[in-house]
Amino acid sequence: MTGAVLALSLVATAACGSTAASHRRGPDLAIAAAADLRYAMDELVRAFEAEHPGTTVSVSYGSSGTLFSQLENEAPFDLYLSADVSYAERLRGEGLVMREGVFTYAVGRIVVWVPADSPLDVERLGMEALLQPSVRTVAIANPEHAPYGRAAVAAMRSFGVYGRVRDRLVLGENIAQTAQFVQTGAADVGIIALSLALAPGADGRWWEVPADAHPAILQGGAVMRWARDPEAARAFVALLLGAEGRAILARYGFEEPP
Numbered sequence: 001m002t003g004a005v006l007a008l009s010l011v012a013t014a015a016c017g018s019t020a021a022s023h024r025r026g027p028d029l030a031i032a033a034a035a036d037l038r039y040a041m042d043e044l045v046r047a048f049e050a051e052h053p054g055t056t057v058s059v060s061y062g063s064s065g066t067l068f069s070q071l072e073n074e075a076p077f078d079l080y081l082s083a084d085v086s087y088a089e090r091l092r093g094e095g096l097v098m099r100e101g102v103f104t105y106a107v108g109r110i111v112v113w114v115p116a117d118s119p120l121d122v123e124r125l126g127m128e129a130l131l132q133p134s135v136r137t138v139a140i141a142n143p144e145h146a147p148y149g150r151a152a153v154a155a156m157r158s159f160g161v162y163g164r165v166r167d168r169l170v171l172g173e174n175i176a177q178t179a180q181f182v183q184t185g186a187a188d189v190g191i192i193a194l195s196l197a198l199a200p201g202a203d204g205r206w207w208e209v210p211a212d213a214h215p216a217i218l219q220g221g222a223v224m225r226w227a228r229d230p231e232a233a234r235a236f237v238a239l240l241l242g243a244e245g246r247a248i249l250a251r252y253g254f255e256e257p258p
Contacts, residue, residue: 065145
């Protein structure tokens with residue numbers, strides 16, 4: 001996973017700028033997606049392009065809040081896939097999305113995660129792993145703009161450990177960078193998206209945080225008002241919400257929304 005997580009971090013920080021700079025040129029469908037979707041989107045894009053030959057898709061990854069800020073300024077994305085549906089709803093409230101409005105596509109899960117060679121018995125310790133004497137740093141995504149970071153904070157509070165580890169937190173710009181911190185040894189343990197723990201080539205161990213320990217990570221999106229090809233964007237949403245898209249999302253630990 002070393003290379004995979006590092007690549008994800010680089011894509012998450014660099015791709016947004018390159019896509020935004022292209023403005024109205026470039027791929028037929030430009031998607032702004034939360035970083036937890038990185039590997040699921042690889043499969044979704046392949047499936048979409050196979051069904052729509054001649055249509056090219058570009059995906060830029062980042063924290064949902066950062067992408068939201070770009071879209072408020074009408075960044076040239078056609079479709080927004082957020083890890084927190086409320087961001088898409090706020091864009092709808094500002095009149096920036098197509099009239100069909102906002103859709104929900106998944107419920108995310110979080111895990112306490114360590115590399116495979118970590119001495120921490122995270123499967124047995126669960127959230128208590130964060131309190132072990134050997135743990136000097138704990139990585140989470142920045143809760144200011146990353147929904148998975150907010151879920152991590154809520155879960156730590158629920159288990160009564162937040163106050164004891166708060167001074168040891170290191171904040172990733174997004175959930176991909178959070179995973180990178182743990183993989184590279186910049187943090188001893190992290191709370192990351194289950195989808196990244198299940199990524200191809202991932203080499204780690206984890207304990208899945210109970211769903212009732214934090215508010216549901218209800219993920220949603222919208223087609224932007226200025227989409228260059230609204231029908232292509234809607235077709236991608238149809239794939240995402242259909243049986244094939246649901247199956248891909250399920251392989252990465254995403255649950256179907258209520």
